[in-house]
Amino acid sequence: MDDLSKLNAAQRDAVTTLSGPLLVLAGAGTGKTRVITVRIANLIRHGVDPERILSVTFTNKAAKEMLERALAQLGGKPKRKPWISTFHSFCVRVLRQDIEELGYPKNFTIYDRGDQESAARRALRDLRVGEKQMRPADLVNRVSQWKSQGVLATDASDHVEHDGDVVAAMGYKKYQSILKSSGSVDFDDLLLLTNRLFHEHPDVLEKYQRRFDHVQIDEYQDTNGSQFDLIEALVRGHRNLCVVGDDDQSIYGWRGADISHILKFPQVFPGTKVVRLQENYRCTEQILGLANSLVRHNRNRHEKKLFASRSVAGSVRYREYENEELEAETVVREIEFNLRHERAKSDDYAILFRTNEQPRVFEVQLRRFKVPYLLLGQRSFFDNKEVRDLLAYVRVIAQPLDEQSLLRIINTPARSIGDTAVEKILARAVARKVRFFDAVPSLRDEKEITSKSATAVEAFATLLTDFRRRFEEAPKRMAETFHELLETINYDLEIQRQYKEPDQQLARQGTIEQLIDTIKDYVANADEPSLSGFLDNVTLSDRDSESDKDEQLKQRGVRLMTIHSAKGLEFPRVYLVGMEEGLLPHRRSVDAEGESPESIDEERRLCYVGVTRAKDSLTLTRAQFRKKWGKLRETIPSRFLHEMFDELPAPTDEVLQEEITEDGL
DNA sequence: AAGGAGGGTTTTTTT
DNA sequence: AACCCTCCTT
Numbered sequence: 001m002d003d004l005s006k007l008n009a010a011q012r013d014a015v016t017t018l019s020g021p022l023l024v025l026a027g028a029g030t031g032k033t034r035v036i037t038v039r040i041a042n043l044i045r046h047g048v049d050p051e052r053i054l055s056v057t058f059t060n061k062a063a064k065e066m067l068e069r070a071l072a073q074l075g076g077k078p079k080r081k082p083w084i085s086t087f088h089s090f091c092v093r094v095l096r097q098d099i100e101e102l103g104y105p106k107n108f109t110i111y112d113r114g115d116q117e118s119a120a121r122r123a124l125r126d127l128r129v130g131e132k133q134m135r136p137a138d139l140v141n142r143v144s145q146w147k148s149q150g151v152l153a154t155d156a157s158d159h160v161e162h163d164g165d166v167v168a169a170m171g172y173k174k175y176q177s178i179l180k181s182s183g184s185v186d187f188d189d190l191l192l193l194t195n196r197l198f199h200e201h202p203d204v205l206e207k208y209q210r211r212f213d214h215v216q217i218d219e220y221q222d223t224n225g226s227q228f229d230l231i232e233a234l235v236r237g238h239r240n241l242c243v244v245g246d247d248d249q250s251i252y253g254w255r256g257a258d259i260s261h262i263l264k265f266p267q268v269f270p271g272t273k274v275v276r277l278q279e280n281y282r283c284t285e286q287i288l289g290l291a292n293s294l295v296r297h298n299r300n301r302h303e304k305k306l307f308a309s310r311s312v313a314g315s316v317r318y319r320e321y322e323n324e325e326l327e328a329e330t331v332v333r334e335i336e337f338n339l340r341h342e343r344a345k346s347d348d349y350a351i352l353f354r355t356n357e358q359p360r361v362f363e364v365q366l367r368r369f370k371v372p373y374l375l376l377g378q379r380s381f382f383d384n385k386e387v388r389d390l391l392a393y394v395r396v397i398a399q400p401l402d403e404q405s406l407l408r409i410i411n412t413p414a415r416s417i418g419d420t421a422v423e424k425i426l427a428r429a430v431a432r433k434v435r436f437f438d439a440v441p442s443l444r445d446e447k448e449i450t451s452k453s454a455t456a457v458e459a460f461a462t463l464l465t466d467f468r469r470r471f472e473e474a475p476k477r478m479a480e481t482f483h484e485l486l487e488t489i490n491y492d493l494e495i496q497r498q499y500k501e502p503d504q505q506l507a508r509q510g511t512i513e514q515l516i517d518t519i520k521d522y523v524a525n526a527d528e529p530s531l532s533g534f535l536d537n538v539t540l541s542d543r544d545s546e547s548d549k550d551e552q553l554k555q556r557g558v559r560l561m562t563i564h565s566a567k568g569l570e571f572p573r574v575y576l577v578g579m580e581e582g583l584l585p586h587r588r589s590v591d592a593e594g595e596s597p598e599s600i601d602e603e604r605r606l607c608y609v610g611v612t613r614a615k616d617s618l619t620l621t622r623a624q625f626r627k628k629w630g631k632l633r634e635t636i637p638s639r640f641l642h643e644m645f646d647e648l649p650a651p652t653d654e655v656l657q658e659e660i661t662e663d664g665l
Numbered sequence: 666a667a668g669g670a671g672g673g674t675t676t677t678t679t680t
Numbered sequence: 681a682a683c684c685c686t687c688c689t690t
Contacts, residue, residue, distance in 0.1 A: 059680070088680070254678065355677055564678045586677055629675070630681045
């Protein structure tokens with residue numbers, strides 16, 4: 001069990017400072033999580049009511065771990081617990097109480113990335129903007145940036161920064177009206193609407209201000225404008241705010257995170273006490289040396305000098321290969337050799353890369369050499385077509401306004417409702433300002449749609465209403481009712497129709513079983529199960545059976561992941577591959593360098609995060625030639641190599657398997 | 666409806 | 681190179 005006496009002086013200082021604004025500058029591998037949990041326990045030990053502590057983390061996985069650790073500190077499971085969650089989950093709970101004040105339905109649904117893109121596609125189509133001018137994904141990103149800065153749809157045209165923004169601003173308006181009329185919100189709305197709620201309804205804000213005496217924020221370097229506003233409002237009365245973070249690890253600027261929040265914290269909250277955690281327990285001296293000399297090249301940062309507590313000689317290598325296939329092959333051969341000689345477990349290895357196209361070649365080689373591996377952060381279970389279809393059913397049932405989900409499933413499985421009929425109904429619904437299903441009778445009377453279609457649509461409406469009632473009447477039987485729904489719509493038949501191969505059919509059916517299990521888990525653990533509650537869990541990925549990533553990390557195998565998703569993790573042996581200009585730093589950031597030089601700083605921090613994941617050994621690699629869009633191109637070594645080694649290092653000689661032994665890896 | 670040919674496009678990172 | 685969309689044929 002963690003204990004005050006086991007902490008170093010700086011950690012103890014952070015843990016025992018219990019009131020007023022506190023900034024804990026925690027470098028990589030300096031025991032940040034430990035400080036946060038021990039501090040929560042310490043607050044409670046000093047008589048603070050656990051329920052008056054709010055601690056905000058970056059992921060639900062982190063929240064869960066932190067709660068467990070904090071409770072373990074206090075011994076046993078007390079009745080009153082601190083509120084530990086992500087910003088998003090916090091906002092959902094606030095909004096489920098009071099969102100009606102803002103004209104949204106209480107059972108709003110949350111749109112995830114896929115839904116956002118469909119909505120954006122519809123918005124652009126309504127504006128008659130071709131995908132050449134703006135892709136849905138670009139609109140979603142731009143809208144997200146605006147929202148994270150608190151810019152509303154109506155004001156976006158005043159915040160135009162470049163040519164494309166004119167279309168984006170119009171798209172934003174359309175997109176937002178699609179969401180609102182669907183009774184839906186997106187991720188950014190959760191924060192934005194909570195802020196609006198607090199702003200327009202001071203009584204609601206006051207309720208939460210009174211609720212918490214102490215607030216802690218983890219990963220503060222990655223907070224965006226909305227998140228800052230939220231926190232600032234909550235702690236205004238007492239300013240008992242402790243933020244923990246590392247400005248050198250701010251890598252989510254593209255998502256609206258604003259590094260200036262951590263840089264300016266002491267100015268924004270006068271009287272701030274600053275504690276620096278600089279003793280690194282993770283990396284060897286050599287690895288930390290590289291990280292330090294790299295990040296020194298960033299100008300806007302809090303000065304920190306990390307020092308290693310482990311004096312073990314670590315191994316840092318740099319290697320070049322002719323092309324990306326050789327890069328992958330050699331890395332995998334080396335891992336395979338070491339595994340065979342029982343020097344290591346496969347779990348000890350991580351291969352980190354910048355973009356999601358890079359792991360493919362590695363996968364080929366890992367399969368070839370029969371090395372177990374896990375590819376993390378790829379499409380999750382919930383991106384599956386079947387799962388998305390069926391969740392669309394659940395959504396339409398939970399939220400009748402959700403037209404977008406309705407359109408997804410109205411003819412899946414096929415029930416003779418053709419595209420023409422759907423379009424006519426939609427047009428009529430818009431023209432007469434009525435709901436989709438209410439537009440059917442007049443069209444049928446006018447013979448605009450065939451009576452066959454009309455009957456099919458009406459039957460479907462009845463089916464939905466019927467199931468809505470059944471889910472509401474027996475929330476505990478959610479899984480069973482869902483099963484009945486599957487039978488009623490005959491989804492099995494749809495699978496058999498779509499997939500001819502028997503093993504494919506089995507796999508798809510397995511997926512559906514998994515979905516049913518998720519529902520069962522949810523019902524078993526929820527105090528008051530409801531369809532909206534289930535959907536919240538799914539979308540915010542704090543599913544009860546833990547997130548996909550967490551689940552996967554328990555398995556054995558070499559870890560393959562982007563540097564972004566490796567944040568917060570550590571591995572004994574790390575390969576940081578593709579150290580090339582255009583990849584790390586990524587070409588998009590290099591292109592943007594002229595306008596905003598900070599774009600490279602974030603890439604540098606990303607490289608820093610990658611390097612500091614390694615505990616014992618770090619291998620940096622580069623391919624001299626790399627294929628892009630089917631064309632072979634010569635590459636340039638990443639500028640970060642020069643910065644880390646002072647000058648471009650001569651590649652470590654091609655290490656043959658026999659020589660690895662001498663390396664004493 | 667389903668499947669194939671042809672043509673155009675794509676790649677940053679994700680709570 | 682791989683993917684997706686559209687249009688065409690069955």
